[in-house]
Amino acid sequence: MAKLPAEGTQARRFGKTRSAQSTALLEDYVELIADLLASAGEARPTDIARRLGVSHATAVKTVSRLKRAGLATARPYRGVFLTEKGQALADRVRVRHRIVVDLLCALGVPRESAEADAEGIEHHVSETTLKAFAHFLKVRV
Amino acid sequence: MAKLPAEGTQARRFGKTRSAQSTALLEDYVELIADLLASAGEARPTDIARRLGVSHATAVKTVSRLKRAGLATARPYRGVFLTEKGQALADRVRVRHRIVVDLLCALGVPRESAEADAEGIEHHVSETTLKAFAHFLKVRV
DNA sequence: CAGAAAGTGTAGCCTGGGCTACATATACCG
DNA sequence: CGGTATATGTAGCCCAGGCTACACTTTCTG
Ligand SMILES: [Mn+2]
Ligand SMILES: [Mn+2]
Ligand SMILES: [Mn+2]
Ligand SMILES: [Mn+2]
Numbered sequence A, B: 001m002a003k004l005p006a007e008g009t010q011a012r013r014f015g016k017t018r019s020a021q022s023t024a025l026l027e028d029y030v031e032l033i034a035d036l037l038a039s040a041g042e043a044r045p046t047d048i049a050r051r052l053g054v055s056h057a058t059a060v061k062t063v064s065r066l067k068r069a070g071l072a073t074a075r076p077y078r079g080v081f082l083t084e085k086g087q088a089l090a091d092r093v094r095v096r097h098r099i100v101v102d103l104l105c106a107l108g109v110p111r112e113s114a115e116a117d118a119e120g121i122e123h124h125v126s127e128t129t130l131k132a133f134a135h136f137l138k139v140r141v
Numbered sequence C: 001c002a003g004a005a006a007g008t009g010t011a012g013c014c015t016g017g018g019c020t021a022c023a024t025a026t027a028c029c030g
Numbered sequence D: 001c002g003g004t005a006t007a008t009g010t011a012g013c014c015c016a017g018g019c020t021a022c023a024c025t026t027t028c029t030g
Helices: A007-040 A045-052 A056-068 A084-106 A111-124 A127-139 B007-040 B045-052 B056-068 B084-106 B111-124 B127-139
Strands: A072-074 A080-082 B072-074 B080-082
Touching: A007 A045, A007 A056, A007 A072, A007 A080, A007 A084, A007 A111, A007 B007, A007 B045, A007 B111, A045 A056, A045 B007, A056 A072, A080 A084, A084 A111, A084 A127, A111 B007, A111 B111, A111 B127, A127 B111, B007 B045, B007 B056, B007 B072, B007 B080, B007 B084, B007 B111, B045 B056, B056 B072, B080 B084, B084 B111, B084 B127
Parallel strands: none
Antiparallel strands: A072 A080, B072 B080
């Protein structure tokens, strides 16, 4: 039982997971900011904070990390905007989010559970796996 | 497009994801420690560190967090052991890991990608979703 | 059995991602 | 237009989870 994988293989897997986690938050932010920009025309720190369920101070600090990463821009008291790179990331992330939710639903997971679980799962779905999900949704359904 | 969910709903989802992330590492540790104990009879900090791809200092520090959480015990220079609670968690985590990997494989994801992605995905799969996965594996396949 | 090699523990540093408190800026109204 | 309410930014704190460096055990081996 258990049957451990080779040491290096396992280390590589865990490393990949760690790096996915470090980008997960950035992905959620750009996705949310894009949604707010699209639906309200602006993305203000307080809105972002309320939707994420964190304090506005936390949101502001993370936005400054987005800026450092070249994903967003913001001028004092003027809301947050996405760079081209940020917008591109948001687009990719939104597509992936949708596919993950749809797949879970296709497997019989109730909508709300699907949405909740997808919020975490999405960040760990590789391109390869995403393709498999999309293919399954296309042929089966 | 976009169609934002209600503020509180979205905040709850993100909060759930954050809490899952904070337990993800503990889950991986107990699973790994259980595997090492089963296959080698002991789980030493250096082995744990090598398998996780982190420094031994990092592993030692996290083990002390496991102790604080009542999941493990350890005596200086004597390796790490799981409490009953830790062992129970390891068992649950291993079953879940297996189901996630099997599901990905069943959807056509290549083994290695499945194993790699599952390492991150597993921590965000709720009981409800896990049931749906298991059901799919039973009926289809 | 002594010395070298390997493992272990601890200290100190950094970053990320939470928080509260407080000062300032903007927006809304009477 | 002035005053209050709301939003924003900043500072300072905490903990998790990485790291390196270094001292100390334990184990291996000639
Ligand atoms: Mn997410
Ligand atoms: Mn998402
Ligand atoms: Mn894992
Ligand atoms: Mn696992």
